[in-house]
Amino acid sequence: MLNMKLKERLALAISASLILFTLMLVVDLQMDYGISGHRVPLHGRVRIGDVEDKGRSAYIEFRKRFLQKSNSSNGSREYEQSAQAETSGLATDVEPRTPAPPADKFDDLQQILFAQLQGSAFDNAVVIPPHRDLNVLRPENPTIGEMEDLELSVNASNLEKFQLKIAQHELYEDGEILVEAILKDMATLPVLHAEQKEGGTQLKLIIDYPNGVQALFKPMRFARDVQTLPNHFYFSDYERHNAEIAAFHLDRILGFRRAMPVVGRVLNMTTEIYDVTEGDILKTFFVSPANNFCFHGKCSYYCDTGHAICGNPDMLEGSFAAFLPSSDVAERKVWRHPWRRSYHKRRKAQWELQSDYCDTVRTTPPYDSGRRLLDLMDMSIFDFLTGNMDRHHYETFKMFGNETFTLHLDQGRAFGKAFHDELSILAPLLQCCVVRHTTLATLLKFVNGVPLSGTLRESMKIDPVSPILWEPHLQALDRRVVIVLDAIRKCVEKANNPLQNEINDFV
Ligand SMILES: Nc1ncnc2c1ncn2[C@@H]1O[C@H](COP(=O)(O)OP(=O)(O)OP(=O)(O)O)[C@@H](O)[C@H]1O
Numbered sequence: 001m002l003n004m005k006l007k008e009r010l011a012l013a014i015s016a017s018l019i020l021f022t023l024m025l026v027v028d029l030q031m032d033y034g035i036s037g038h039r040v041p042l043h044g045r046v047r048i049g050d051v052e053d054k055g056r057s058a059y060i061e062f063r064k065r066f067l068q069k070s071n072s073s074n075g076s077r078e079y080e081q082s083a084q085a086e087t088s089g090l091a092t093d094v095e096p097r098t099p100a101p102p103a104d105k106f107d108d109l110q111q112i113l114f115a116q117l118q119g120s121a122f123d124n125a126v127v128i129p130p131h132r133d134l135n136v137l138r139p140e141n142p143t144i145g146e147m148e149d150l151e152l153s154v155n156a157s158n159l160e161k162f163q164l165k166i167a168q169h170e171l172y173e174d175g176e177i178l179v180e181a182i183l184k185d186m187a188t189l190p191v192l193h194a195e196q197k198e199g200g201t202q203l204k205l206i207i208d209y210p211n212g213v214q215a216l217f218k219p220m221r222f223a224r225d226v227q228t229l230p231n232h233f234y235f236s237d238y239e240r241h242n243a244e245i246a247a248f249h250l251d252r253i254l255g256f257r258r259a260m261p262v263v264g265r266v267l268n269m270t271t272e273i274y275d276v277t278e279g280d281i282l283k284t285f286f287v288s289p290a291n292n293f294c295f296h297g298k299c300s301y302y303c304d305t306g307h308a309i310c311g312n313p314d315m316l317e318g319s320f321a322a323f324l325p326s327s328d329v330a331e332r333k334v335w336r337h338p339w340r341r342s343y344h345k346r347r348k349a350q351w352e353l354q355s356d357y358c359d360t361v362r363t364t365p366p367y368d369s370g371r372r373l374l375d376l377m378d379m380s381i382f383d384f385l386t387g388n389m390d391r392h393h394y395e396t397f398k399m400f401g402n403e404t405f406t407l408h409l410d411q412g413r414a415f416g417k418a419f420h421d422e423l424s425i426l427a428p429l430l431q432c433c434v435v436r437h438t439t440l441a442t443l444l445k446f447v448n449g450v451p452l453s454g455t456l457r458e459s460m461k462i463d464p465v466s467p468i469l470w471e472p473h474l475q476a477l478d479r480r481v482v483i484v485l486d487a488i489r490k491c492v493e494k495a496n497n498p499l500q501n502e503i504n505d506f507v
């Protein structure tokens with residue numbers, strides 16, 4: 001009898017622990033699929049042997065060297081000081097300032113560019129000369145309108161004109177006057193209708209204006225100087241509407257033209273949201289204890305009373321991104337970013353564990369030919385400059401096939417930390433060691449001419465809700481340009497002297 005009971009108890013204990021174990025597994029899996037709501041493959045699990053590669057991965061090496069250097073060199077001391085400011089919570093220098101020109105003009109890199117323009121140094125393994133770059137060559141560059149044989153409607157809006165002019169190699173041409181026109185439209189046209197955008201993790205509204213013009217609205221949640229909480233992962237960070245505005249300007253300044261135009265505007269929540277929307281979202285509006293008008297909408301995360309969006313008292317600032325052409329006109333393809341993070345608080349992604357990860361990527365279509373790999377290098381530089389760690393997927397227009405630019409969509413999690421430079425965002429560049437001649441030329445311009453901070457500050461002045469960025473974020477850009485150039489220099493040195501650097505790598 002006693003024996004039976006013991007057995008029963010044992011069986012009970014085993015089944016209870018089995019259930020517990022299963023539950024833990026499910027929770028773990030949900031974390032992996034969670035937060036972003038995206039389907040995140042469990043590719044963080046790689047061969048155990050790869051773990052040994054960890055310390056050799058290029059970006060870790062670069063970080064080590066970079067930090068070593070910062071103890072002695074002038075340019076990097078600023079970085080160290082800034083890093084201290086972050087931990088102490090002190091941010092003293094918030095006034096616009098012109099940074100001292102960097103002592104290092106990167107003459108070595110300038111010389112490579114010069115040589116390539118003179119017709120030599122074409123075989124440089126790191127800097128891809130213009131005549132080998134399809135983004136420069138552009139043997140064909142049809143527009144969406146041409147591809148689809150679309151005529152503009154009689155009262156075509158600026159946005160419709162813009163959408164039909166989107167081309168195979170860029171969203172808009174350098175100096176395109178429709179950009180300013182769209183920004184003005186989105187900032188001034190009456191709001192006819194607001195509706196919550198389905199999907200995604202954070203609340204967004206689709207705004208309708210007259211004449212079929214639409215924008216994607218992201219609401220302001222915090223003041224400009226509120227930074228990512230130190231204990232927050234990038235995937236549990238809130239989106240910042242001003243990051244979307246700043247990133248559009250930056251993308252344009254860098255000559256990529258792969259981000260849709262974005263502008264800031266202050267809405268009256270009563271007349272421009274509540275009165276022009278319908279459905280379930282209406283039930284989420286309330287008045288807060290501070291007497292502000294708030295709502296939280298419905299979404300998979302951050303859509304509850306604790307995460308409500310509140311006006312002041314009923315005026316709400318937000319970013320308005322010009323709408324992409326509808327999928328009937330131009331379907332988009334969604335690609336997993338090869339350097340995506342694991343979106344799991346303990347798991348690492350493959351690129352973090354495998355030092356030769358780029359070899360795998362660069363031999364896999366569509367990264368093995370054409371412009372795509374170079375586009376990812378641009379994106380890595382762009383994201384490093386803005387501090388955006390949230391590049392899990394990217395999109396292209398299907399009709400242009402593989403030989404087309406990658407869209408720079410969703411920069412909501414950029415500009416979160418002004419005093420920290422997240423080197424891991426540069427991993428694609430550091431592991432592949434290739435960069436466009438044109439991108440390098442653009443970056444060098446900022447160390448030899450007007451600094452990036454000044455150029456961006458000037459560009460964003462026209463925005464209705466300017467100033468767009470907290471000064472320390474602008475200053476961070478100048479610091480980060482130097483870091484990117486340093487990384488490219490390391491790549492060049494390594495390519496010129498592989499053995500020497502191989503030895504250094506293992507010190
Ligand atoms: N300007 C735009 N016009 C139309 N659709 C857009 C635009 N920008 C983004 N989208 C679409 O909306 C989706 C969600 O936008 P976005 O990624 O900015 O929001 P999010 O809340 O950060 O989403 P997620 O949580 O999925 O990252 C994008 O994947 C894209 O397909």
Ligand SMILES: [Mn+2]
Nearest residue numbers: 390410412413
């Ligand atoms: Mn996002």
